[in-house]
Amino acid sequence: MTPFERVQLALQHQEPDRVPVDFLVTPEVWNKLIALLKPDTSGLGAAEFVEPAREAILRQFEIDVRLLSYDMFCAPPSALLKTGAHDDWWISLARSTPNRMWVQYVPDGTWYDIWGVHYRKVEHEFGSYQEFAEFPLSEATSIAELAAHPWPSPDWWDFSPIPHIIQTLDPAHDFYWRFRIGSVFEIAWALRGMQEFLIDLASQPEFPKYIMQRLSEVYIENTKRVLDIAGEHIDMVYFYDDVATQNSLMISKTMWREFVRPHHAALIDLAHSYGKKVMYHCDGAVYPLIPDLMELGIDVLNPIQPDAKGMDSARLKKEFGDKLCFHGGVDIIKTLPRGTREEVIAEVRERVNVLGKDGGYILCSSHHIQPDTPLENVLTMYDTKLRYRNT
Numbered sequence: 001m002t003p004f005e006r007v008q009l010a011l012q013h014q015e016p017d018r019v020p021v022d023f024l025v026t027p028e029v030w031n032k033l034i035a036l037l038k039p040d041t042s043g044l045g046a047a048e049f050v051e052p053a054r055e056a057i058l059r060q061f062e063i064d065v066r067l068l069s070y071d072m073f074c075a076p077p078s079a080l081l082k083t084g085a086h087d088d089w090w091i092s093l094a095r096s097t098p099n100r101m102w103v104q105y106v107p108d109g110t111w112y113d114i115w116g117v118h119y120r121k122v123e124h125e126f127g128s129y130q131e132f133a134e135f136p137l138s139e140a141t142s143i144a145e146l147a148a149h150p151w152p153s154p155d156w157w158d159f160s161p162i163p164h165i166i167q168t169l170d171p172a173h174d175f176y177w178r179f180r181i182g183s184v185f186e187i188a189w190a191l192r193g194m195q196e197f198l199i200d201l202a203s204q205p206e207f208p209k210y211i212m213q214r215l216s217e218v219y220i221e222n223t224k225r226v227l228d229i230a231g232e233h234i235d236m237v238y239f240y241d242d243v244a245t246q247n248s249l250m251i252s253k254t255m256w257r258e259f260v261r262p263h264h265a266a267l268i269d270l271a272h273s274y275g276k277k278v279m280y281h282c283d284g285a286v287y288p289l290i291p292d293l294m295e296l297g298i299d300v301l302n303p304i305q306p307d308a309k310g311m312d313s314a315r316l317k318k319e320f321g322d323k324l325c326f327h328g329g330v331d332i333i334k335t336l337p338r339g340t341r342e343e344v345i346a347e348v349r350e351r352v353n354v355l356g357k358d359g360g361y362i363l364c365s366s367h368h369i370q371p372d373t374p375l376e377n378v379l380t381m382y383d384t385k386l387r388y389r390n391t
Contacts, residue, residue, distance in 0.1 A: 003064030004235070007176035010359040011277060011299065011325050018387040019356040020064040020176070022327065022364040023057075024096045028127035028371035029378065033057055036375060045168040049161065051090075054098030055169065061382045065362065066170065067097050067238070068162060069180040070222055074102035074114050075158040080150060082106055093121065093130040096368045114152055115215070117190045126371040135193035143210055149191070151214050154221040162230040178236035178279060179226055181219050184263040185241045188212045201255055208259060216263040220270060227274045236300070237271035237278050239264075244284030247309045253288060261292065268297045279327060283367065285309040290316075294324055303328030304355075305366045314354050325360040330381060332365050337373045344380045353389050363387065 001009070006016040025033075039056030049072055058066070081087070084107040089100035091111065103111040103119075110120045110133045120133040140146050166177060188211040189197035200207040223237060243250050243260065251259075264280070271278045279300035280293060286301075287310030293301065304326050305311055313329055329351045330336065335343055348363070355361035369378060380386075 002172075002174045003062075004174055004176045007064050007362065008235075010356075010361060012359065013322065013325070014359045015356070015389065016359065018384075019352045019389070020362050021062070021382065021387060022065040022362050023061060023063045023382070024365060024367070025369040025378070026127065026129075026371050027093060027095060029369050029373065029375075030054055030057070032375055033378070046165045049100055049165050050169065051098045051100070058098065062384055064176055066175045066177050067099065067180060068165065068177065068234075069097075069099055069101070070157065070182055070226075071101045071114060072099050073157050073159050073161065076102075076114060076152070076156045080104070080156075082112070085112075093128060114156065115187050115191060116150060117187065132190065135191060135196070137191045137211070138193040138196055140192075140207070143206065146207065146210050152218055154218055154225065157222055157225070159222075159226050159229050162226065163233055166230070166233040173233070176235050177233060178238045179223075179230075179234045180238045180240075181223050181226075181267065182215070183239060183241045184212050184215050184219070185243055185260050187215055198251070201251060201259060205259070212259065212263055216266065219263075220266060223267065223270055227271075227276065231274055231276075234276065237267070237276050238281070239267055239278075240281035242281075242283045243289070244282055244286045244308070246284050246305075246307070248285055249288060253292070256289065257292070261296070265296050272297055283308075285311060287311060287316075290320055290324070294320065298324065300325040300327050300362070302326075303364070303366045305333075306331050307333055307366075313351060317355055317357065317360075321355070321358070321360055325362070326355050327362040328364045328366050329355055329361075330363070330365045332367050332369055332373070336365065336369055336377050336381065339377065341376060341380050344377045345383075345386060348381055348386045352387060356389050 001017045007020045009016040010020050034053045039053055039060050041052035041056045044052040044055050081104050085104045088103050088105040091105060092101040092103050095101050103113055105111045112118050116136045118133040119130040121128050122131050137146060137149060197208055243256060268278050277299040279302055280298045281302045285308040301324055330347055335347045
C-alpha cells in the first residue's frame with residue numbers, strides 16, 4: 001500500500017497492511033537524528049517552506065502522514081513589525097515538523113507569533129523551550145481595548161504556494177496530507193493570560209467571547225481559502241485546543257458547550273462541507289468530552305496521553321473505537337524518555353494491537369518527543385516491524 005492508501009483505509013475503520021505512523025519531535029531530537037543518520041536530501045525541493053533534512057528523516061522512517069500549517073504562509077504587513085524586528089521562519093521552538101513557522105524576532109531575543117502572542121526562550125539541561133513573555137491583552141478593561149489589538153486579517157496569509165509544495169514533495173500523492181489551522185480557546189488565553197481568561201469566563205464572558213470570535217472568523221476564512229486553492233491536495237483539516245489537564249477538564253462541560261463548542265462546530269462543519277476528515281488535538285483528560293466531540297463530527301482524536309485520567313487506550317477503543325479514530329498513544333513522559341528498549345517495544349506493540357484492531361489508528365507519540373529521550377528509543381519506536389498487528 002502507499003502511505004495515503006494505508007491511512008485512508010485505517011480512517012475507514014479497516015485494517016491496512018500495517019498501522020500507519022506519524023512523527024512529531026522537538027528541535028533537539030530532530031538535530032540529533034540528522035547528525036546520527038545523515039539523511040540523503042537529494043531531490044527534495046520546496047526548501048523555502050520545508051527543511052529538506054527533516055523531510056528526508058520522515059522518508060527514512062517511512063512516515064505516512066505529512067503536515068502543512070497556517071503559520072508557514074504568513075504575509076503580514078510590514079507595519080506589524082516592531083522596531084528593530086525581522087521575520088524569522090526557523091527559530092520557533094514549537095517547530096516539531098519539517099515546516100517553517102513565521103514569527104517576528106525582536107532585538108531583546110524574544111519573538112511574537114502572527115496573533116501577537118509574545119514568547120521567550122528558556123534553557124534547561126537537555127535543550128530549551130519557549131514560554132510566554134507577557135500576555136498582550138491582560139490589561140484590557142473594555143471591548144474597545146480588545147478591539148484595538150492588531151488582529152490579523154485573512155489577507156495576512158498567502159496560501160497560493162500550497163499546490164506547488166505538495167506537487168513538488170509528493171507528485172503522485174503517495175502521502176496523506178493534513179492542514180493545521182490553529183486554535184480558539186488556547187490562543188485566546190495566550191493573549192489574555194490564563195488566569196484572567198478563566199476569571200473572565202465567569203465574571204465578564206463578553207471578553208472571552210469577543211477574543212474567540214475574532215480568532216474564529218480568521219480560521220473560518222483561512223480554511224475556506226486553503227480548501228478552495230488546494231482542496232484536491234489536502235486530505236484532512238486539523239485544529240488544536242487544549243481544554244484539559246492531566247486529571248480533569250480546565251473548564252466545566254457547561255462552559256465548554258457555551259463558549260468553545262460553537263467555534264469547533266463551525267470549523268468541523270466547514271471542513272466536512274469540502275469532504276475532508278477532521279482531526280482534533282487536546283492534551284490530557286479529555287475523556288468527558290469525547291461523546292460531544294463525536295457528536296460534532298470529529299474523525300480523529302489526538303494525542304491520547306496514556307498517563308492522563310480516563311485515557312486508557314483499551315477503554316477508549318472499546319467505548320468509541322467503532323466510530324472514532326485515534327492518533328498518538330505512545331507515552332512521552334515515562335516510556336520513551338525512561339523506558340528500556342524492551343519497554344518501548346512492548347508499549348508500541350500494545351498500541352498497535354489494541355488501538356489498531358479493525359483500523360482506526362495512526363501510531364505516534366502522545367505529544368512531541370522530548371529532548372531527554374534516548375535516540376535508541378526513538379529508533380526502536382519507529383522500527384517498521386512493530387507496525388504489524390500481532391507481531
